[in-house]
Amino acid sequence: MVKLFEKYEFPEGLYYSKDHFWVKVEEGKTRVGLTDFAQQVAGEILIVRPRLPKSRVEHGGPLGTMETGKWTGVLKSPLSGTIIENNRALRKASLVNEDPYGEGWISIIQPTNLDEELKTLMTEANEIKPWLEQEIVKIEKEKKK
Amino acid sequence: MPRQEWRWLDLGALSPVDTQVIYDAVSVARGRNLVTDTLIFCYPASPLVCVGYHQDVEEEVNIDLCRQLGIPVVRRILGGGTVYLDSDQLFYQIIISQKNPMVPVRIKDAFRAFLQGPVEAYRSLGISAEYRPINEIQVKGRKISGNGATTTLDGVFILTGNILLDFNYNMMVKIIRVPSEKFRDKMFKSLQEWMTTVRRELGYLVPMEEVKKALREGFEKALGISLQQGDLTPEEKRLLQELREKYLSVEWLYMPEYRCLQPVKAHAVKVAAGISVVESDYKSKGGLIRVTMEIAEAKIKDILISGDFRVYPSDALPQLEQALRGVATDRNVINDRISRFYKLHNMRSPEDILKGTSPEDILKAILTAIKEARKWIAPKI
Numbered sequence: 083m084v085k086l087f088e089k090y091e092f093p094e095g096l097y098y099s100k101d102h103f104w105v106k107v108e109e110g111k112t113r114v115g116l117t118d119f120a121q122q123v124a125g126e127i128l129i130v131r132p133r134l135p136k137s138r139v140e141h142g143g144p145l146g147t148m149e150t151g152k153w154t155g156v157l158k159s160p161l162s163g164t165i166i167e168n169n170r171a172l173r174k175a176s177l178v179n180e181d182p183y184g185e186g187w188i189s190i191i192q193p194t195n196l197d198e199e200l201k202t203l204m205t206e207a208n209e210i211k212p213w214l215e216q217e218i219v220k221i222e223k224e225k226k227k
Numbered sequence: 228m229p230r231q232e233w234r235w236l237d238l239g240a241l242s243p244v245d246t247q248v249i250y251d252a253v254s255v256a257r258g259r260n261l262v263t264d265t266l267i268f269c270y271p272a273s274p275l276v277c278v279g280y281h282q283d284v285e286e287e288v289n290i291d292l293c294r295q296l297g298i299p300v301v302r303r304i305l306g307g308g309t310v311y312l313d314s315d316q317l318f319y320q321i322i323i324s325q326k327n328p329m330v331p332v333r334i335k336d337a338f339r340a341f342l343q344g345p346v347e348a349y350r351s352l353g354i355s356a357e358y359r360p361i362n363e364i365q366v367k368g369r370k371i372s373g374n375g376a377t378t379t380l381d382g383v384f385i386l387t388g389n390i391l392l393d394f395n396y397n398m399m400v401k402i403i404r405v406p407s408e409k410f411r412d413k414m415f416k417s418l419q420e421w422m423t424t425v426r427r428e429l430g431y432l433v434p435m436e437e438v439k440k441a442l443r444e445g446f447e448k449a450l451g452i453s454l455q456q457g458d459l460t461p462e463e464k465r466l467l468q469e470l471r472e473k474y475l476s477v478e479w480l481y482m483p484e485y486r487c488l489q490p491v492k493a494h495a496v497k498v499a500a501g502i503s504v505v506e507s508d509y510k511s512k513g514g515l516i517r518v519t520m521e522i523a524e525a526k527i528k529d530i531l532i533s534g535d536f537r538v539y540p541s542d543a544l545p546q547l548e549q550a551l552r553g554v555a556t557d558r559n560v561i562n563d564r565i566s567r568f569y570k571l572h573n574m575r576s577p578e579d580i581l582k583g584t585s586p587e588d589i590l591k592a593i594l595t596a597i598k599e600a601r602k603w604i605a606p607k608i
Contacts, residue, residue, distance in 0.1 A: 123333060126606060129281045129306070134484060144380055147280065151605060152362040153334040154280050154306035154377045176606070220332045 084207050086214055091118040093183055097203035098210055099160035101142065104183060105203060112161055112196070114145075115187040119214065121179045123221070124150050130175045132157070132168045132189045139163060139191065141199050146188070148175075160203060163193040231329070234265040235454035237439065240314065243275030245467065247303045248474050250320040250385055252466035253459075257322050258381025261462055264327060266446060266454060267320040268439055274313040274395075276300045276402050279375075282309060284481055289404050298402065302480050305375035305387060308497060311402050315393035315424075317438050319345065319446075325382040329450065334376060338362045341386050341450070345372055348390065348445030352438070354428045363500040364388075369423040370499035390438055391424040406494040409519045409531055410506045414496055416529075417521050421499040495603040501525075503608060505600040509592035511536060513584035516592035522600055522608050527554050527561075532592070536584040547589070556597045556608060562590055 084092045092098065097105040102120035106113045121127065132146030139145050145159035167190040171177055178186035193199065204210045241249065246269055256262045276293055277300075278284050284300060287309045293300050321341055323330055331337045342358050349356035349364065349371065356372075359365045364372035374388035396418050405411045426432050447454055459467070473479050495505040506519045514536035521529040530548050550568045554560055565586045600608045 125335070128603075131281060131485065149279075149281050149306040150334065152307075152338065152375060154304070154375070156378070156380045158380070174602075217332070 084210075086207070086211055087218060090122065090214065091183070092207070092210055096183070097160070097200055097205050099158070099203050100213060101158035101160065103145075103158070103160040105160050105200075107196070107200075108190075110192075110196075111166065112163070112191045112193050113187050114160055114189055114191060116157075116178055116182055118182050119217070121182045121186075124148070124179075126151055127175045127178045130157075130172045130178055130188060133165060135165050135167060137165045139165060141195070141202070157188070159191070161191055161193045161199050162195050163191040166190045166192050231264070231327075231450075231452045233323075233452050233454055234263050234457040235443065236265060236267045236269075236457060236459065238267060238269040238459075240272040241269045243271045243273055243299050243312075244301050244471060244474050245269075246271045246275070246312070246318060247277060247301050248467055248470045250322055250387060251304055252463055252470050253320075253322045254379050254383040254385050255381070255466050255470075256460065256463045257324060258379055258383045262460060264323040265321075265457075267318070267322070268442065269318050269320070270314050270316060270435070271312055272314065274298050274311065274398070276309060277312055278302050278309045279307040280304055280377075281306055283486060285486075287404055289402055293402055300480060301474060302482075305377050305385070307373070307375045309403055310373065311395060311399040312389070313395060313398075315395070315432075316389040316391055317435065317442065318387060318389050319442060321384075321386040323384050323386075325378060325384050327384075330384050335361045337376060337384065337386065338374060342372075342374060342388070343449035344446035345388060345390060345442060346445070347449045348438070348442040349425075351441045351445060352425065352429070352433060354425065359500050361500075365500070366423055366428055369421055370502075371423050371425075371428070390442060391422075392432060392435070392438060393426045394422065394424045396422075403496070406506050407517070407519070409533065410494060410504065413506075413519055413521055413529065413531070414498065414504045417498045417502060417504050421502045421523075495600045497604045501608075502528075503600050503604045505596050505604075507592075507596040507599045508534075509588070509595045511584055511588035511592070513588065516584065516588060518592050518596040520593070520596050520600075522556060522597070525556050525608060527551050527556060527593075530593070532589065536588075551593070556600075558590075558594060561593055565590055 086092055102117050103114050104117050127150055129149040139159040141162045142158055145157040148155055148157055169187050253265055276288055276298055288300055338361055346356050346358050346364055354366055356364050356366050362374045363370055371391055372388050376386040378384050400411050400415045443454055497503045501524045503522050509516045514534055516534040516536055519531040530551050532544055532548055547568055554564050
């Protein structure tokens, strides 16, 4: 487990998108969810609603929607493919806050362009850290206003 | 930062459905860079019931009543709960590119920044409004504006809210599906207590044009922007027509494909920030215990305990309800209050006063209601 800036967990062995998703490759399929950084910034997550199984998703396209107390937004898929299964336990959406890399997983996708699209994702700490630093700088700048 | 120029669309009275379609349409145009950052003012020509994006409309709304009264039900793209809207509210709708440096990363910062506009407007009308995190405007602790936000796939940030010139509290509690009449009563009283309007604060209804002027100036002053009045482009009008079809469709309103996936919701309604009404049932050996509760800032403001369990003496329950008012929504504190209630009455055995129903059952029934409120409204209630 890598904890960046003493606050944000980024487990090793996963891939990460700049749209705040993690990807775990599991025998040709991929399990995806939101990162610890994303759930911390989002705050209390009330609803996570991925698109239905058999839906085709595109890299950067809509995987589903999410609602925090005051905001609703689109979840952007880290990969292209077809949704095979969604996490039914997310009827309790707070699982994403409590255990984003474990019980809070969102969907399993059968990818259609895995090798190419994995190259667009981050995996090493030395890739994630400079990107995350920029995200944190944006937030810290706003805090000072 | 140099003073930004935004387009201002003063659209006046729109059809009920268009009050929700318009910002969707303009945001599509903004996402395609066909228009600039925009602020819309509008209000519905006639009433509507507006449900949040993720809500189950049949669970939340008394659709039969709405049909009888000729009130359309419209699903919006923003989240949140069900609300009755009419021409006594002025809507403001901010449609801005996420790339605009005025848009913070964190949603709570965005609300804090943009809601200074309506706060300024209320103050210029003589109402001492304040911003309350995360997304409310209040006057001495009472909500006077509700707000929501979303970010589209094209990177457009939308924030909408309303100036409450007046509010139909009666209709609000009529159109919502409630578990019981007690819940409806409690919700009505809670809304009256925790929600206010321009009319209530000033004692008269300020004319719409005066409110618009105050709001326009409020946004310009608070955000340091210049609003240039404009019109919808032909493309936006086309998008409005196209999206209206979607909003009027049965598929959009009911979203049947998600119905079976919706979490089963207990009966909990947020009235204002920190204020909620909840009702839940607990099955004890002595019978069903129903708790209808108003929670205010993590304390039991009001509580009704009812059900088919036996109570002896018969006035014990109202006394217990009175003893629980003002108590923090904390297990140990509630347990302590229930225990002290029995000691105060000097009973020989805990079961005497509420035969067949133990104090532990009462505690569990109350905790069940609190748990449901925390699940559906906010964890810190």
